[in-house]
Amino acid sequence: MNNGEVKNIEQKLLSDNYYILNRVKFDYLMKSGKWVTQMREVYDRGDGAGILLYNKQKQTVILTRQFRMPTFMNDNKDGFLVEITAGMLDKDNPKDCIIRETEEEVGYRIKDVKKVYEAYTSPGVLTEKMHFFVAEYTDDMKVSEGGGLASEHEDIDVLEWPFKKALNMLEKGQIYDMRTIVLLQYAQIHKLLD
Ligand SMILES: Nc1nc2c(ncn2[C@@H]2O[C@H](COP(=O)(O)OP(=O)(O)O[C@H]3O[C@H](CO)[C@@H](O)[C@H](O)[C@@H]3O)[C@@H](O)[C@H]2O)c(=O)[nH]1
Numbered sequence: 671m672n673n674g675e676v677k678n679i680e681q682k683l684l685s686d687n688y689y690i691l692n693r694v695k696f697d698y699l700m701k702s703g704k705w706v707t708q709m710r711e712v713y714d715r716g717d718g719a720g721i722l723l724y725n726k727q728k729q730t731v732i733l734t735r736q737f738r739m740p741t742f743m744n745d746n747k748d749g750f751l752v753e754i755t756a757g758m759l760d761k762d763n764p765k766d767c768i769i770r771e772t773e774e775e776v777g778y779r780i781k782d783v784k785k786v787y788e789a790y791t792s793p794g795v796l797t798e799k800m801h802f803f804v805a806e807y808t809d810d811m812k813v814s815e816g817g818g819l820a821s822e823h824e825d826i827d828v829l830e831w832p833f834k835k836a837l838n839m840l841e842k843g844q845i846y847d848m849r850t851i852v853l854l855q856y857a858q859i860h861k862l863l864d
Pocket residue numbers: 688689717718719720756757758759771798800822823824
């Protein structure tokens with residue numbers, strides 16, 4: 671079977687105002703053997719990296735809380751979201767990116783990180799691939815308050831929560847960020863804090 675073949679890809683730039691939105695027209699070969707013309711809007715804002723920091727001895731994890739306009743536009747009453755520490759790669763490799771973001775957003779200077787997954791975050795519309803990490807943190811790694819870059823108007827609360835509290839919220843369906851659900855479940859499945 672040769673379904674899934676793609677040809678005649680045409681891109682039209684719809685916006686490069688901040689990131690890049692293209693309309694992509696292409697011919698796609700269906701299972702039935704019939705060629706069809708399809709159209710997708712594809713948003714390219716680069717790839718991302720995210721991390722769950724945990725401390726076995728204290729039985730805690732570090733999370734963030736920040737305002738997310740797209741969620742405010744869709745049902746999230748105050749627009750705030752509890753999330754892992756995360757950022758966009760810019761020109762960094764994923765590991766360097768997450769080490770930099772960790773210091774900027776939550777104020778911990780970490781060295782050893784473990785990559786656990788690589789996954790497309792919203793494959794119907796975003797090109798974004800996300801690199802997921804976990805790392806242990808200790809109090810002596812804290813070098814600043816964190817909070818994000820003032821120059822980018824980031825305004826991030828740093829949360830140090832008992833792992834149990836995070837899991838409890840997860841079980842009650844009160845964690846609304848997919849990346850955070852993924853890493854809390856990873857920590858649970860792999861018994862990172864046992
Ligand atoms: N002016 C302007 N600035 C923007 C825009 N979009 C983002 N920014 C700036 O770019 C910064 C991005 O900060 P990062 O920490 O690098 O990214 P992030 O938003 O936390 O990204 C993480 O979460 C996303 C999920 O919402 C993920 O998509 C991404 O991969 C990563 O995990 C924002 O704080 C903001 O200053 C925009 O449309 N206009």
